[in-house]
Amino acid sequence: MFYEPGDVRIEDVPEPVPGRGEVLVRIGSALTCGTDVKTFKRGHPTLIKEVPSPFGHEFGGTIEAVGEGVKDWRPGTRVVAANSAPCNRCYYCKVGDQSMCENLSFLNGAFAEYIAVPARIVEQNLYEIPEGVEYSRAALLEPLACAVHGIVRTPVAMGDTVAVIGAGQIGLMFVRLATERGARVVCVDKSSDRLAVARELGAEETVEVAEGVDAIEAVRGWSSEGRGADRVIEAVGQPELWEQALQMVRKGGDVTLFGGAPSGTTFEVDTELLHYSQITIRGIFHHTPYTVQVAFELLRSGRVDPEPFISGVRPLEDVVEALEQHGRQEGIKYEICPPDGGPS
Numbered sequence: 001m002f003y004e005p006g007d008v009r010i011e012d013v014p015e016p017v018p019g020r021g022e023v024l025v026r027i028g029s030a031l032t033c034g035t036d037v038k039t040f041k042r043g044h045p046t047l048i049k050e051v052p053s054p055f056g057h058e059f060g061g062t063i064e065a066v067g068e069g070v071k072d073w074r075p076g077t078r079v080v081a082a083n084s085a086p087c088n089r090c091y092y093c094k095v096g097d098q099s100m101c102e103n104l105s106f107l108n109g110a111f112a113e114y115i116a117v118p119a120r121i122v123e124q125n126l127y128e129i130p131e132g133v134e135y136s137r138a139a140l141l142e143p144l145a146c147a148v149h150g151i152v153r154t155p156v157a158m159g160d161t162v163a164v165i166g167a168g169q170i171g172l173m174f175v176r177l178a179t180e181r182g183a184r185v186v187c188v189d190k191s192s193d194r195l196a197v198a199r200e201l202g203a204e205e206t207v208e209v210a211e212g213v214d215a216i217e218a219v220r221g222w223s224s225e226g227r228g229a230d231r232v233i234e235a236v237g238q239p240e241l242w243e244q245a246l247q248m249v250r251k252g253g254d255v256t257l258f259g260g261a262p263s264g265t266t267f268e269v270d271t272e273l274l275h276y277s278q279i280t281i282r283g284i285f286h287h288t289p290y291t292v293q294v295a296f297e298l299l300r301s302g303r304v305d306p307e308p309f310i311s312g313v314r315p316l317e318d319v320v321e322a323l324e325q326h327g328r329q330e331g332i333k334y335e336i337c338p339p340d341g342g343p344s
Helices: 034-042 119-124 141-153 169-180 192-200 215-222 239-248 271-276 289-301 316-327
Strands: 002-004 023-031 058-066 078-081 114-117 126-128 161-165 184-189 205-208 229-234 249-257 280-283 310-315 333-337
Touching (some): 034 316, 058 114, 058 141, 141 169, 161 169, 161 239, 169 184, 169 229, 192 205, 215 229, 215 239, 229 239, 310 316, 316 333
Parallel strands (some): 161 184, 184 205, 249 280, 310 333
Antiparallel strands (some): 023 114, 023 333, 078 126
16 A cells, blocks of 8 residues: 555555446556656656555456456456556547546556456456466556557657667667667666666667766767667656757657656757757657557567566565665566465
C-alpha cells in the first residue's frame, strides 16, 4: 500500500470482490517499473490520486472469479492486463487521442496476492496469456504498449539513424522497436551494463556517459556526415536531457520526449535552432488500446524477447528493496512474487 513518497507498507487487506463486469485475478507475478520508482520517490498526480492506495501495475495471473455480466472470461484462464482503459466518449477519445482521455480508468494493486480488474479494462485491454509464456514475461505488456505508442507517433523509417537517450526498460524497448523498423540505433546511458543490453537488443552503437564524454558530440559524430540523428527519443525524464536531445537531432528531424520529468520543471529551447532547423518536438504519454494490442502481438510472436528486461526475482515483502535497486539502475526491472508463489 502506497501512503506517501517513501512510505510503502505491506498490509493484510480483505480479498477484493469482483463487481459487475470485473474479474478477480490471482497474481502470478508482478514487475517493478520506472513509473513505480518515480511514484515511490515523489508520488504521481495521475496514477495515484487518493492515499493510501494499492500499488504496482504490471502483472500476469489467473482469473479466480468473474463478476456479474462477464461472459467472455472464465476462472482458470491465464491473463495479462494493461493498467488503464479510455472511456471512448470524451472529446479526446473521439478525435483519436485516447491516451489523453479525460476519464481514464486506472488500475493499481499488482504488488499483492489478488487484484480486481475494472470492467472497462476487461472489455478493452485484457488478454489471455499464450501457452508456454510465463506470467512475468507477459507482464511486460503495459510498458511495451507505451513504447509502441511512442514509435507509432515517431516517423522512424528504414535506414534512419535513431538516438535513444536512456537504457532503462522503456529506452531499451525503443531500441528494439526502432531496430524492428530497420533503423540504425545509438543508445546513450550512464550504465555500461544497461548499454550491453542495448547492444543485445540491436543498438549498433552505444555511448556511455562519463566524465569527459560529450554525448551530443558522440551522437552527431556517429551520424552520417555529422548531421545528427534523424530521430531522437528521450526516455529518462530529465529536462537537461530534453535540451541535449535538440542538439543531437539533424535539421528537419524529430525529437520525441517520452520520459516524464518532475512536475513544475521546465526546459529551454533555442528558438533559432527550432525555427531555422525545422525541428519537430513531440511529447508522448501512456498507451492506447491499439498499442496494447500491437504490444501483445509482439510478445506473442516472440519479436520482442522479454528475457533481457528482467534482472531478478524478489518476494513481495522485499518490494521496497526491489524499487530502490531499480532506482539505482541495478538491473532493468525485477519480478515480484506473491507469498505462496502464485497460481501454478
